[in-house]
Amino acid sequence: MGHPGRYNLPMRKLLFAAAFAAMAATATFAQTTAPGPSPATDPAASPAAAQPSPIVPGRYEGAFDMGGGQATPLILRILEGGGGLIDLPGQNLYGYPLSGIAISGGHLAFILGTGDPVAGNAIRFDADVKDPSVRPLRLEGGWSQNGAGSSLWLAWAPAPDTGDIPLSVEVKGGALRGSLLLPAGEGPFPLVVIVGGAGATDRDGNNYNVPGRCDSMRSLAFALRDLGVATYRYDKRGAGESYVLGGGEGDLVFGDYVDDAAAVIRSFQGDARFARLVVAGHTEGGLVAAAAVRRIADGAGAGVRGVDGLILLCASGRTAIETVDAGLADLPAELKAEAGAIMDSLEAGKPWPSPSDYFADFFRPSFQPYLISWFGFDIRKELAATGVPLLIVQGDYDFQVTLSEAFLLAQARPDAAAVVIPGMNHVLKEVPQELDENYRSFSDPSFPLARGLTGLVASFARGESLPEGLPRFDGGAVR
Secondary structure, eight states: OOOOOOOOOOTTHHHHHGGGHHHHHHHGGGGGOOSSSSTTOOGOOGGGGGGGOOOOSSSEEEEESSSTOEEEEEEEOOOOOOOOEOOOOOOEEEEESSSSEEEEEEEEEEESSOOOOOGTTEEEEEEEEEEEESSSSSEEEEETTTTEEEEEEEEEEEEEOSSOOEEEEETTTTTEEEEEEOOOOSSSSSEEEEEOOSSEEEEEEBBTTTOOOOHHHHHHHHHHHTTOEEEEEETTHHHHHHHHGGGOOOOOHHHHHHHHHHHHHHHHOOOTTTEEEEEEEEEEHHHHHHHHHHHHHHOOTOOOOOOOOEEEEEEEOOOOHHHHHHTTTSOOHHHHHHHHHHHHHHHHTOOOOOOOOGGGGTOOTTTHHHHHHHTTOOOHHHHHHOOOOOOOOOOTTTTOOOOOHHHHHHHHHHTTTEEEEEBBBBTBBOOOOHHHHHHHHHOOOOOOTTTTTHHHHHHHHHHHOOOOOOOOBBBBBBB
């Protein structure tokens, strides 16, 4: 999920594209086991971390005192294989990756934020098991930041029973964590693989950089389950429980997302539980899904099951190059020459080593490998190169992707079913016309999915005729 920010300055137009750089920012939090300068600042630096411990991966609920006896609820998820995520509901913060976590015997230490807790730009938490024989396991300790601190407690808690089946898929560098959701009954069912959108978007459609929760992908999955359609949604590389796969900023390229999506799709080929296999990509995930589906189709051999359909949800038909060029269009004349030279170099696959101060953030050398990879994909070409049945879905209250951008998708595949959902915004929610309410839905899961969306997706997933009554569009107009 991209952030619905509103920007005015020319370079700030690039920042919505730079939401993709949030993946790179995620890399800061991926250092869960690297040694630091001392155990006082990096809990993962202790060699005792490998000792047997009663503290096991799972969910821990508790609170810490922010001073004056004010208890702030805290939920910690210790992940299998390393890493951890934290929720602070009172601060509207969910799924935030820890920059360090270590377990040594009955001692747990973790760091929220980056940098040095002694310098005040991170918070260190330390807790010890109260009594290993008591269940549920309880830990007590404290937190510290820049010389301040107070008390902390945590207790093991069972994860909510939602019906999700945890399922990981092996990819480069480890495994993507995800959730398989099956309808009631025997099956076989149609399966929709959901590919999330831009930034550090997790399987539920949430981005820890955006306050609150949206739960768009989660809501879609459960609504489809009720209509007899199975789904698999996963935490993309660098997000959610897969955040440790983000690596360093220069290590992550756009093509990694395509590789990952293709691996997920292949993992379900030949699975007898599913009668049909459909892929749905949301926003930037539409490009990822389209490229992955084309790769699957190109590599399919005799007797190998292909993909039965592709759905694009609020996906733009503009290329990455067109998106960035639009952000550069209003630059002052004295800056346009450098911008053009940088873009020409990156489009040719060549890094630009020393951008000026004005471009030093967006075109920073460590981010350029990602841009070079991203610039190499064109969703219109991906769609035109495959004959997989296609459904294009766009909301008329989407202020991030316009109908004109969606028209480009329909032009690339004139045979596609292209549908407008009235009142639907960028995160698939039904919203009123007020701009503030539209944006509020990005952080409030109580907004419902847009009416007509779930039935439309379910019908396409089953290979049925699409419901009547929703506006259609082609390359020129809504009808």
